[in-house]
Amino acid sequence: MYLVNTESIPGYRVRQSLGLVQGNTIRAKHIGRDIMAGFKNIVGGEIVGYTELLAEARNEATQRMIAQAQSMGANAIVNVRYSTASVMQAAAEMFAYGTAVIVEPENVG
Amino acid sequence: MLAKGDEAFTVVILLLTYGSPVVMLFATWLIGRWIQDRHVKSLERREADVGKRVIITNEKRLPDGVAATQGTMVAGSVVVGTDYFRRFLAAWRNIFGGRVGSIEPILMRARREAILRMLAKADAQGANFVVNVRLETAVVGTTQGGNNRNKFSMCEVLAYGTAVKTGYDHSPYGVTYDARNDHN
Numbered sequence: 001m002y003l004v005n006t007e008s009i010p011g012y013r014v015r016q017s018l019g020l021v022q023g024n025t026i027r028a029k030h031i032g033r034d035i036m037a038g039f040k041n042i043v044g045g046e047i048v049g050y051t052e053l054l055a056e057a058r059n060e061a062t063q064r065m066i067a068q069a070q071s072m073g074a075n076a077i078v079n080v081r082y083s084t085a086s087v088m089q090a091a092a093e094m095f096a097y098g099t100a101v102i103v104e105p106e107n108v109g
Numbered sequence: 110m111l112a113k114g115d116e117a118f119t120v121v122i123l124l125l126t127y128g129s130p131v132v133m134l135f136a137t138w139l140i141g142r143w144i145q146d147r148h149v150k151s152l153e154r155r156e157a158d159v160g161k162r163v164i165i166t167n168e169k170r171l172p173d174g175v176a177a178t179q180g181t182m183v184a185g186s187v188v189v190g191t192d193y194f195r196r197f198l199a200a201w202r203n204i205f206g207g208r209v210g211s212i213e214p215i216l217m218r219a220r221r222e223a224i225l226r227m228l229a230k231a232d233a234q235g236a237n238f239v240v241n242v243r244l245e246t247a248v249v250g251t252t253q254g255g256n257n258r259n260k261f262s263m264c265e266v267l268a269y270g271t272a273v274k275t276g277y278d279h280s281p282y283g284v285t286y287d288a289r290n291d292h293n
Contacts, residue, residue, distance in 0.1 A: 002180070002181070003182045004182055005241050005243065005271050006169060006170065006240060008170075009179065010171070010178060010179060010180050037190065037263065040119065040190055041190035041191065042119065042137060042192060042193050043118055043119060043137060043141060043193075044137070044140075044141045044144055044145075044191055044215070045144050045148070045189065045192075046188065046189055046190075046219075047188045047189065047190050047263055050249065050263060050265070051186060051187055051188045051265075054188060054249065055186055058186070080182060082243075082245065082269060084247035084267065086249055092247070092249045092265075
């Protein structure tokens with residue numbers, strides 16, 4: 001499965017477009033991390049626990065999108081976009097979407 | 110941004126929290142500045158290093174005449190918070206309005222950090238271009254508890270793009286290289 005956020009994949013030609021695929025996940029923060037984040041927010045800087053949590057969540061949203069594309073018989077997703085929204089006070093939604101396509105290698109020469 | 114040794118500072122600051130707010134403001138001002146200086150130095154060093162090998166553009170495709178073999182998506186993200194002193198300044202700014210200069214550098218540093226993390230992944234794959242780069246900033250929520258002034262929100266900055274490998278050698282250009290030159 002090729003994943004790109006451009007309209008095409010270099011070296012490949014889109015044979016068929018299968019439509020929009022998407023994946024999402026909503027993650028809540030757990031209280032221990034919240035307390036640590038509170039400490040970190042006194043001196044400033046990166047909140048590593050959250051960076052990991054959100055990266056993990058984004059990965060899961062991507063995996064769900066890939067699973068949907070695979071069930072459609074696609075071998076690539078182009079024009080992938082990510083979006084993040086805070087849906088509750090302590091939870092964030094990760095959303096990934098793109099266009100599932102079937103690509104084939106371009107004939108060289 | 111925050112190394113392991115910073116936990117010790119956090120403990121000291123926590124003790125001061127229940128001490129005097131004035132001491133607290135002064136201490137977080139100093140430590141916040143120290144962390145910022147250190148981070149900016151680290152950013153500059155890494156940008157100069159990775160900039161020799163990877164070029165970043167938010168154009169949708171590669172410059173004319175540059176052919177790529179394959180592309181994969183790379184992303185880098187960072188969640189940042191603010192320190193007590195900057196929030197204090199921002200709270201004052203909220204009364205009179207205007208530019209919140211104390212918070213601006215935090216987001217800019219976070220953005221540079223997210224881009225660098227993305228570039229590091231591209232670099233590890235042997236890619237030398239990242240095209241169609243998108244930057245996104247999102248508020249990921251506030252912590253529970255605390256009074257209104259001490260409530261803080263955390264921001265996530267995400268950078269993502271498509272890493273491609275080309276036969277193009279741009280090492281002499283370094284970070285100042287401008288992809289638009291290639292359109293001539």
